[in-house]
Amino acid sequence: MKTGAFVAAAATALIVITAPTLVTAAECSTLTLVVTFLPLLTDANTCASNTGYTLYPFTGLPTADELTLICADTTCTKVLAEAVALDLPDCTVTYDGVAYNVKDEITLYATACGVARNHHVPLLEMKSIAFAAAVAAVLGCFAAAEECASTTLSFALLPLESQSGLCAADSGYKLYPFTGMPSLEQVKAMCKSDACNKLLDEARDSEMPECDITVNGTAYNIHESIELMFAGCKVIDVNKLSA
Structure with a gap:
């Protein structure tokens, strides 16, 4: 699902879950993050070069334009699929005063780009009721296809x-x-x-x-x-x- 309409809706969904009050997990340790993302670092750097968005070190959510590029880039979607397949830590990273849950963020990016399903990676449970609103924001936008007979x-x-x-x-x-x-x-x-x-x-x-x-x-x-x-x-x- 790589249409502009879908990723724009997904970007709206990302914004919905960023409030610090929605995050209850503990802060990630540097060691935890390094151990988690080190195997993905080469592809993550290539993704950053192609899109302008850096997954690690984490610097906040991608913009709508960056998310469009991420979903269209095979290296980025490969990184997301591999990241979701890992045992992602259920902890938070604070950037500009906002706490982001690592597991939730990566899962949402992968879902927005369609790679969580395409790679048969089980979706991890999000912990915020606000994601219900995020899902609703995404549901209306789909890739163009022929009309069903x-x-x-x-x-x-x-x-x-x-x-x-x-x-x-x-x-x-x-x-x-x-x-x-x-x-x-x-x-x-x-x-x-x-x-x-x-x-x-x-x-x-x-x-x-x-x-x-x-x-x-x-x-x-x-x-x-x-x-x-x-x-x-x-x-x-x-x-x-x-x-």
Whole structure:
């Protein structure tokens, strides 16, 4: 997912989770950071040369323009995929008075660029309820693809209709027939619902087609829509969602 619209939304998502009050982990030690990032240093330096953004030493969040370059650069996405695959420390780095959680930041960059999914790296749980808003900011922007044929769509989604109905009863959002992305409140409800989590698991396992569905003038890539809903519920801490 490398479209300008997507990475701009992802940049908005990055800003949402930067407030110091949202970070509860301890400060990272220098030794911890060196041990974590040293194996990635060569590629990280190449990424910095190509994009202007330095992952290590950490100097804050990338701008929207930098994130666009990062997602388009194969060296950068390789670094992100490899970083997420590591046992990232759950600790914070303070820059300009703002504390950033290393694990959360790297996971979000990788998710924004699509490499967490493409490399089959399990998404790590984010600990801030604010990420629910970040997910909602990202959900509406997808890569351009051909319009789904009605038969293709029916073949992909019809087997999920029963489970979709159970999810709708819990969340108010129904995957089939597809009518767009869930709202923030629906995302929260879906993440707390066993029926919705089962639906997303089944939808993901069924390998949704890479094609678009147009709803009210907006084109949604069905495959990426499922992936982002799934990602949202992997990174939202359901225990901290309001009832």
